[in-house]
Amino acid sequence: MTPEEMETRIVRYGDLKPCRTAFIDAHTPGSDHKENFTIIGGGVSESPDQHVHIKDTPGFNIGAAGQPPKCRNSLHSHRTAEVFYVLKGRWRFFWGRWGTAGEVVLEEGDIFNIPTGIFRGFENIGTDYGMIMAILGGDDAGGGVIWAPQVIEDAKDHGLVLGENGVLYDTKKGQTLPAGVCPMPLLSDAELSAFPEPENDKVVRDYVARYWDMMALAAKRPCQVIGETGLLKDRPGFEVEFLTRGSLPENAYKLSAHEILMVMRGHWKLGWAGGEKTLAPGDTCAVPPGLEHTLVPAMSGEASLFRVMNTADKAGPTWTN
Template sequence: MDASTLEQRIVRYGDLVPCRTAFIDAHTPGSNQKENFTIIGAGVSESPDQYVHIRETPGFNIGAAGQPPRCTNSLHTHRTAEVFFVHSGRWRFFWGEHGTDGEFIAEPGDLFNIPTGIFRGFENIGDDYGMLMAVLGGDDAGGGVIWAPHVIEAAREHGLVLAENGKLYDSKKGEQLPEGIKPMPLLTPEELKQFPVVHENAVIPDYVARYRDIEALARQAPLRVLGADGWLKDKPGFEIDFLQRGQVGLGDAYRTDRHEILMVHRGHWRVTVDGVSATLAPGDTCAVPPGSERVIEPTMSGETALFLVRNTDDPAGPTHVD
């Protein structure tokens, strides 16, 4: 691997290309200022305007949501895992068909493995633009997004119609559903009853990892934050480790037959792949291919933090381990 090839496998935070028409709530007041980013894999965008930085999927997708203060991402669900960590900002997560089943406040560095099969939304409640980084299970991210019925109805009032083929049509641009294509049907009351009601006391202990707790537990060695043998026990087709300066073995060369995605949260890091090095800054993402020799090490003193996402042999899906 040469330097240019390695650089092609790095998505710089400052180079992220946003899409403001990615989903059905793009015109709905309160949600119409959000920006969506597809970093690795095709993601779940409903818009052809979505830019994809790295199309290769390692068994999961990496995306991000950027939102100004008081901007909300509407209630939806996925068929596979959705795991967030807060890169910046202060966020309120809420869930349930109407967002009333539970909520919690997430700070920078917090990780949330949202239970599969529940409607979820999130709002930037901080004072500045905030960024959430997301890992979605599966190469095709489970076949798209399932929206709460009231979200689809509100979108229609503001000119956006989601078709049964999963594509958005914008009447403000003069677009109409093609002949023979029907609108996406709303979930029926009977179908909605199949979605579980999950309250806060069942979510916080088993699905949330607070950044300060992660730091404390990972002082001596890399910490498996999420995985079959992780702090948060799950098998969604990937696992997530946390790296920081001072850990035993950090900076040693190793090989693996797995895809590894490096997502920098704090500090600057050097990644060396088959003898070629590059420096990663906060918000940068690097896709390290299987079989290559790699060295991962911080390049500065002070606070450093990096989330490493690795594919596993587990099928993507609702596979939470109790």
């Protein structure tokens, strides 16, 4: 593989292209300044304007959300995994039918494997623009987003209508639903009753891992964060590991799985027989299966990254033992 070919498999943080109309709440006050990014795979964007950096998926999707202070993402649910880690800022995640069942605050480097089948939302509670990176289960990311009814109703009041085909139409731009396409129906009370509202302590205990805990656990070997034996025991169709300078293989290695490197802190050198690339915080690199390579920090100081690998497990609801 040439350096030029490898560069096509790297999405640089500084090259990310945002979409400001990706979801139904794009015009709703309080949510109208967020930016969404699709890094690997199409994600769950409802807008044809969303730019996709790498279209081929390794069994899961990689995306990101950027928001200024006090901006929030509205209550929604997914049928497959939605995992976030905080790259920049301080974020509050909340869940439940009205967003009042529980909440947790995440700092930089913390990771949250949000249980499938619950309504969830999040907001930037920091003092500057924040960024969270996302891993979504499945090649098609579970078939889209399920919105809480009040989100759809609020969006309609501000000019955005979601069709039953999963596409957004902006009435402020004169767009209307195509012939034969009805608006996305609201969930009934019976359907809403099927969405659980887990207790706060259980969610924080079983689905959240803290950055400095992972740093300590990865001092000598990779820390499995999400997996059957991970800190957050789950089998959503992928595994997540956390690596520091002390947990890296001493020699060149190769994997049979797709290996997605997502840099948290520090600069890293990725080397292979055809060349070398440097990865910076916020960069995402898709290392192809079977490529023998080395991975080392490029300089002294704090260095950490998340490594995501596809598995044979079905991308479905959160697994519990």
